[in-house]
Amino acid sequence: MANSFFTSVKGFFFLLLVLLLPIDHADACSRVVMATDSARIVMVGRTLDWRTPIPTNIYLYPQGITKQSMPSGPALHWTSRYASILAVSYDGGVTEGMNEAGLVMNGLFCNVSRYPAPVEGDTSAPVMSLSILVSFFLDNFANVSQVDDWLANHHFVIPSSNFDNGTSTLLHWALTDISGDNLIIEYVDGRLTSYRGKNLTILTNNPILSDMQAINAYWNDVGGVNMLPGTVRSADRFVRGSFFISHVPHDLDHHNAFASLSTIMANLSVPWLYQVEGKPHLSSTQWRSIADLTEGRYYFRLADSLSEFYIEFKGEILSPGSTIKKLNLSNIDSYQLVGRANSRLTPTHSFTPIW
Numbered sequence: 001m002a003n004s005f006f007t008s009v010k011g012f013f014f015l016l017l018v019l020l021l022p023i024d025h026a027d028a029c030s031r032v033v034m035a036t037d038s039a040r041i042v043m044v045g046r047t048l049d050w051r052t053p054i055p056t057n058i059y060l061y062p063q064g065i066t067k068q069s070m071p072s073g074p075a076l077h078w079t080s081r082y083a084s085i086l087a088v089s090y091d092g093g094v095t096e097g098m099n100e101a102g103l104v105m106n107g108l109f110c111n112v113s114r115y116p117a118p119v120e121g122d123t124s125a126p127v128m129s130l131s132i133l134v135s136f137f138l139d140n141f142a143n144v145s146q147v148d149d150w151l152a153n154h155h156f157v158i159p160s161s162n163f164d165n166g167t168s169t170l171l172h173w174a175l176t177d178i179s180g181d182n183l184i185i186e187y188v189d190g191r192l193t194s195y196r197g198k199n200l201t202i203l204t205n206n207p208i209l210s211d212m213q214a215i216n217a218y219w220n221d222v223g224g225v226n227m228l229p230g231t232v233r234s235a236d237r238f239v240r241g242s243f244f245i246s247h248v249p250h251d252l253d254h255h256n257a258f259a260s261l262s263t264i265m266a267n268l269s270v271p272w273l274y275q276v277e278g279k280p281h282l283s284s285t286q287w288r289s290i291a292d293l294t295e296g297r298y299y300f301r302l303a304d305s306l307s308e309f310y311i312e313f314k315g316e317i318l319s320p321g322s323t324i325k326k327l328n329l330s331n332i333d334s335y336q337l338v339g340r341a342n343s344r345l346t347p348t349h350s351f352t353p354i355w
Contacts, residue, residue, distance in 0.1 A: 028283045029108040030237045030268040033201040034261040035180035037250045041257045042180050044104045044291045045265040046096060049232075049283040052164055056095065056287065058300060058311055058327040059086045060345055064320025067139065069132055069156070071355055074123040076156065080139035083318035085298040085311050087289065090163070092354035093131035096289065098298055100313050101142035102178030104291040105134045109205050110172040115158035116190045128156040130169050131353035143177040148196055151185070158187075161354070174203045178293045184209050202241045205234035212238050219243070232270045232283075241268050254294065261290060272303045302329070309337040316342065323347045 028049030035042045048054065061084045069076040086097035096106040107130075118127050128136065141147045161169045172186040182200040186193045186208055195209055202216075203209070215235050219228070224243035229236035241264060248260045269285035290299040292310075301308040311327065325345035332344065 028232060028234065028237070028270055028285075029205060030241055030265070031106050031108060031174055031203040032241045032245050032261060032264055032268070033176050033180070033182060034245065034257055034264075035198065035201070035250070036252055036257055039180045040294065041252070041254055042102075042176065042178055042293045043257060043261050044098075044106065044176050044293070045261045046106050046108075046289050046291075047265055047269050047285045048095065048287050048289075049270050049285045050109075050164070051283045054089050054095075054164075054286060055091070055330055056087050056089050057091060057329055057351075058298070059088050059348075059351065060084075060311060060316060060325040061086060061135075061139075061350075062316075062318045062320065062322035062324065064322075065139075065324070065350065067132065067135065067350075069126060069128045069136060070159075074126045076126045076128065076136065078136065078140055080135075082139060082142065083313060083316075084135065084138045085313070086135065086138075087298075087300070088351050090354065091351050093163075094134040096291075097134055097138050098291040098293065098296075099138040099142075100296065100318060102293045102296075103138060103141060103143060103147075103175060104177075104293060105137050105173060105175045106203075107134060107171040107173050108203055109170065110186070110208070111168070111170045112206050112208060113170040113172055113187050114190050115160075115187045116155075116192075118157045118159055126156045128158050129353055129355050130158060130161050130171065131355065133158075134173070137175065143179065144175055144181040144183045144196065145177075147175055148183055148194065151192065151194060163354075172203070172208075174200075176291075176293070201245050202238055204238040204241070207235075215239065216242050232274070237268045258290065258292070265290070269303075305337070307338040309339060309341040311342055311345070312340065324350055 030047045032045045063080055063083050065080045067078055082099040082101050084097050084099040087095045089095045098104040137147055163169055175183045180198050184195040184200055216239050219239045228240050244264045265288050270283055272284050274284055285303050287302050296313040297310045299308055299310040326348035327345050
């Protein structure tokens with residue numbers, strides 16, 4: 001009894017400390033994995049939330065595209081083994097995507113991330129631009145195990161970059177494959193930290209995953225049926241997402257699995273144009289996506305749209321030499337995009353990375 005009491009008190013004060021920490025940036029994105037009991041249905045939902053508009057277009061890349069991680073100097077060079085569907089922000093950097101083998105990768109803001117930085121004159125480690133990092137993994141690997149093995153034996157450095165008028169691009173990443181396996185990649189004090197497991201179904205923003213799991217453990221003891229944290233803070237969204245994905249049925253057919261995940265992502269979204277007086281860092285959800293690894297479909301919904309659309313690999317020519325295609329959302333009335341939107345894809349050149 002005493003141990004239980006002191007554990008609860010310790011957990012309470014830990015939670016209180018976390019809640020009192022200052023928030024320096026607009027850091028709001030959420031990611032949830034739905035995997036049915038049989039692992040025959042795997043989907044990844046994501047929200048993108050930010051304080052200013054982030055123009056995003058959808059690209060379909062075939063196999064056989066030659067790429068590099070930086071325009072010059074020590075860099076990785078590769079030719080894509082797998083076709084991919086990519087969400088590209090500012091037409092210059094890949095936010096997330098999925099490949100034809102059934103691997104999805106999402107980058108989420110995390111302002112405590114600290115990357116291993118390039119050292120002037122040191123050519124021993126290749127330099128990886130954040131704008132192309134997601135593409136590197138989706139182009140070259142079919143599953144989480146392959147990525148995990150590669151990271152254990154290879155090293156790269158990441159140069160600093162900015163967006164949104166000077167905000168540092170600080171991210172952590174999550175990958176999921178068609179088996180339901182997950183890999184979380186974080187950089188803490190310049191060192192890679194990774195976590196792997198089918199139980200890693202939630203990711204939001206700050207703090208790092210190990211600290212977030214400690215917060216979530218406290219709320220697991222409290223129980224979520226009668227009370228869950230309800231703000232738009234990263235830790236609160238993590239706890240809500242964890243509770244709901246753990247308490248919805250998982251013996252579902254495809255239709256109900258999609259509906260369950262879609263409504264969880266709606267619960268984690270920040271209302272359109274929501275503001276708190278004196279706290280401009282709180283950020284509206286700009287769009288939501290669901291990567292359906294089972295069907296090879298990428299669903300996308302803009303917050304101010306009446307409907308959802310998807311791009312799928314089925315029916316597309318993905319072999320080397322095929323055309324890169326693009327869905328330019330800035331040139332299309334989003335109200336007209338409903339259901340399968342492959343017919344709206346138009347031939348294009350590769351986007352130009354913001355190195």
